[in-house]
Amino acid sequence: MWxxxxxxxxxxxxxxEGFFADTVEEEIAFGLKNNGTSNAEVKRKVERMLEDxxxxxxxxxxxxxxxxxxxxxxxxxxIIAPGPDILVLDExxxxxxxxxxxxxxxxxxxxxxxxxxxxxxxxxxxxxxxxGERIVLMSEGxxxxxxxxx
Numbered sequence: 001m002w003x004x005x006x007x008x009x010x011x012x013x014x015x016x017e018g019f020f021a022d023t024v025e026e027e028i029a030f031g032l033k034n035n036g037t038s039n040a041e042v043k044r045k046v047e048r049m050l051e052d053x054x055x056x057x058x059x060x061x062x063x064x065x066x067x068x069x070x071x072x073x074x075x076x077x078x079i080i081a082p083g084p085d086i087l088v089l090d091e092x093x094x095x096x097x098x099x100x101x102x103x104x105x106x107x108x109x110x111x112x113x114x115x116x117x118x119x120x121x122x123x124x125x126x127x128x129x130x131x132g133e134r135i136v137l138m139s140e141g142x143x144x145x146x147x148x149x150x
Contacts, residue, residue, distance in 0.1 A: 009084035015075030019063040049077040
């Protein structure tokens with residue numbers, strides 16, 4: 001289980017359920033510190049995540065006090081910082097405005113281009129039709145479609 005946790009990251013549907021640190025900066029640093037990353041590398045990666053996810057101005061804020069879009073970006077930044085090979089996102093675009101949704105999908109597309117796997121769980125069929133490569137459609141707990149998008 002520990003080896004899987006090192007290779008995969010999960011972003012919850014309600015991102016604040018995974019928050020426990022006192023600041024945005026500490027939230028991002030946790031996974032890096034936990035896997036033995038050097039202090040200098042932790043600092044470098046935290047700065048990069050803060051910049052990449054538009055969270056620099058929130059670095060000393062309490063994570064649960066952020067708006068929904070910022071919470072979602074923080075959850076993603078903290079999971080991506082250690083560089084998991086597999087990223088699972090549960091409803092990451094729920095309640096997110098279109099501009100932020102497109103920014104997220106562009107980021108995930110680039111993440112996949114790095115050879116990473118992205119699993120997106122969503123009810124947003126239009127989003128999947130536009131960005132998905134392989135689609136698994138479920139209904140009442142059963143797989144009804146599983147295949148490559150043409």
